[in-house]
Amino acid sequence: MADAGGGDSSERNARHMAEDTVADLIAATARADRDGFRALYRATSAKLFGVCLRILRDRSEAEDAVQEVFTRVWINARSYDADKARAMTWLIAIARNHAIDRLRTRPAQETQAGDDAIDIADHAPGPEAQAVARSEAQRVSDCFDTLEPARAAAIRGAYLNGLSYEDLSRRHEVPLNTMRSWLRRGLMKLKECLEA
Amino acid sequence: MTEPADHMPEREALAAEYVLGTLPLPDRLAAEALIDSDPAFAALVLAWQNRLAPLDGEFAPVEPPAELYQRLERRLFPAKSHSPRRLGWLFGALSGLAVAVLAAIVLLPALPPIAPITATLTGEGQALTMSASYDSRAGELTVTRTGGPAAETGKDYELWVIPEGQAPISVGIVRDAALTVPLAALPPGATLAITLEAEGGSPTGAPQGPLLVAAIISEK
Numbered sequence: 001m002a003d004a005g006g007g008d009s010s011e012r013n014a015r016h017m018a019e020d021t022v023a024d025l026i027a028a029t030a031r032a033d034r035d036g037f038r039a040l041y042r043a044t045s046a047k048l049f050g051v052c053l054r055i056l057r058d059r060s061e062a063e064d065a066v067q068e069v070f071t072r073v074w075i076n077a078r079s080y081d082a083d084k085a086r087a088m089t090w091l092i093a094i095a096r097n098h099a100i101d102r103l104r105t106r107p108a109q110e111t112q113a114g115d116d117a118i119d120i121a122d123h124a125p126g127p128e129a130q131a132v133a134r135s136e137a138q139r140v141s142d143c144f145d146t147l148e149p150a151r152a153a154a155i156r157g158a159y160l161n162g163l164s165y166e167d168l169s170r171r172h173e174v175p176l177n178t179m180r181s182w183l184r185r186g187l188m189k190l191k192e193c194l195e196a
Numbered sequence: 197m198t199e200p201a202d203h204m205p206e207r208e209a210l211a212a213e214y215v216l217g218t219l220p221l222p223d224r225l226a227a228e229a230l231i232d233s234d235p236a237f238a239a240l241v242l243a244w245q246n247r248l249a250p251l252d253g254e255f256a257p258v259e260p261p262a263e264l265y266q267r268l269e270r271r272l273f274p275a276k277s278h279s280p281r282r283l284g285w286l287f288g289a290l291s292g293l294a295v296a297v298l299a300a301i302v303l304l305p306a307l308p309p310i311a312p313i314t315a316t317l318t319g320e321g322q323a324l325t326m327s328a329s330y331d332s333r334a335g336e337l338t339v340t341r342t343g344g345p346a347a348e349t350g351k352d353y354e355l356w357v358i359p360e361g362q363a364p365i366s367v368g369i370v371r372d373a374a375l376t377v378p379l380a381a382l383p384p385g386a387t388l389a390i391t392l393e394a395e396g397g398s399p400t401g402a403p404q405g406p407l408l409v410a411a412i413i414s415e416k
Contacts, residue, residue, distance in 0.1 A: 034273065041265055046257035053258050058308045066260055067268050071412070074272055077319065084242055089249040096217065104221035139248040159251050165218045167406045180218075188204045194247055 023080075023088035030077035037074060044088070045070070048095040055099035055162035057149045065102055069095045096162075143193035151186035154179070205303060211240035215248055225323045232321030271385075271414045315389055315411035316322040316342070324353075324372060326390055326411050330382040337367065339381060340374040347371075347392060356403060360385035369397050386413045 022043060028036020048069055052062040072094055080090050146154045149174060157163045163171070169179040204212070213219050214227040230237045302382065317326040317339075324344030330337045339355055347353050355375065356364040360383070368375050382388075389410040391403045399403045 041268070045265070046259050047255065049235060049260040049264075050258040051252075051255045053315070054255055063264055066264065067414075069272065070268055072320065081338075085246055086249070089246060089252065092252045092255070093245050093250070100217040101221065101224060104224060106218075112293060125286075137250050137253060155216065156251065158218045160254055161249055162217055164220065166220075168218065174398070183216075183218065184204055184209050187216070188208075191204075191212075191247065 008150055019088065022091070023082050025071070026077050026087055026090075029074060030080070039072075040073070041070060044091055047088070048091060051092055051095040052099045054160065055096065055103060060125065062099075065099050066095070072098070096159075100162045104164065139194065144188050146187055146193050147186050147191045151182065154183055155186055156192065158183070176186050208240050210327060211237060213242045213415050214241060215244040222343075225325070228321050229323040229344075233291070250398060252402075262364060298371050313382055315388060315413060317390055317409040317411045319407070319409040322409055324390070326353075326355075326409055328388050328411065330379065335378055335380055336376055337379040338374055338376045339368075339370050339388070341370055341372070350395050351392055351405075352397055353390050353408070354405075356389045356391065356395045357382070357388075358387040358389060359383065360376070360387075364389065364403055366397060366401060382413055385410070390412070 022040065025040035025043060029040055046068060049062060049066045052065040052069070053059065056062045056065060069091075071093065076094075080087070085093070106141070118152060144156070145177050154163075154168050154172065157171075158168065165176050165183075167179055168183070169176040174182070210219075210223075210227055210230075214224060218292070219227065227237075228239075231241055232238075305412045307409075311401045313328075313330040313332070317328060318324075322344065325342045326339055328337065328339045336358075343352070353370045355367045355370050357367050357379065360365045367379065368377050387410055389403075390408045391398070392405040392408055394405070
């Protein structure tokens, strides 16, 4: 995850400092330091609640999900490895995975009903989008631009809104297996572009 | 070093799809089990996680309700205990054993007080899931394996109730049929946990084997 150079250096420094703080707070949590855990909650709960809310589209379930996420963080903080992922990436992955697991336990129809609410959220990038290193966000955005628009939209919709293959095949009106191979090709192309 | 644009090895595709989140639950649980058992697969998942992470900037932060942290604290650190001894036991069980991570999940009972307390026992990277239901009027706890494999030959899944701040109490063995046992109370803060033990259960009456899945009972 090396920065690809460029970008405003003070912005990058500020981001790295914030990252260091979150990583430090995870380390404190791993030592069962409750004050550190509380500070970690204060620093990151809004972001993780935002993740759960966007995927689950239900406030009270998102609240339960965030409690679960922080329970896992409290229990699993020792397994965080700063060499492998940024602190926020690690936390958001826990939140996304839990929210998506919850979503997948719902009957299919409920997911379908939720589709209507998605488009609004699709175009509402958080203020934090600006805080991500410009070079990196730009690179991903450029690579998404190399994909067919529908394919790029499917990947983003899955990642950000928790859409399943079933949801996607319904939305794009293609058979599930077609959607799957279609999306896999998109991911492959995205990977090649990012690693070029 | 470049692969054909229309083909991705199956393993890698699964890793990418797991991170993307498009898979149905059984496939997700299978992927989570692989993460735990196959370091090469875990590395693929990590690479995809980092690759797609720049999209995380698009999740808009939303302040959770102010009292949510108090709810979380009450759940993790029940007032009676001065130190997280119960979690200390969980850490202890984890640290010496091959099973590296544990996640507890509690489904809050959303119904009136007479509704049974229900919880799903899970562990991160574990295909195994158990559902627990406690009927306080009948004083009966029922636990059923809802996902993952049966215990291997010569082993059993042993169920423990751990009242907060106390030693684990063996409740029974969960095999294919649902286990229903009498239990006087299942107070908030108690943990339900499944460990893998020798067939018939731990000979010592204390957990010996790895902790697989658990749930902490929360307050209503």
